[in-house]
Amino acid sequence: MAYIITDACINCGACEPECPVDVISAGDDIYVIEQEGCIDCGACANVCPVDAPIPE
Template sequence: MALLITDECINCDVCEPECPNDAIYMGAEIYEIDPNKCTECVGHFDEPQCVAICPVECIPLNPAWVESKEQLMAKYERLTAGQAPK
């Protein structure tokens, strides 16, 4: 699944720079996550970095965007294809 930022978000700005896929962006009122770019940090880290750092715990799984670990890894590979290793 991709992740979702709920309306409990306080716009503290800590999650956006932590996302290795640049999936987090400022929406109309709160930060949002692009489900086409969110891999739950699969391929990058053992846990989603935005969830780990969020002070108000407002980043649950997005029930409208169900994906397996294999699908998340395939998305990671697609997003990072052609990029130099970090």
């Protein structure tokens, strides 16, 4: 299982530096997680102020 970032994302960028495998990047309107590389650690979800990252 991997995490995805929902439309609740406010594009703040708090999640990106927390990812230990560097699979989070800025998209057009929200941040996105590269599914193949996600290790399901939840580090992004732990720092998100709006709970946008969720387990897929």
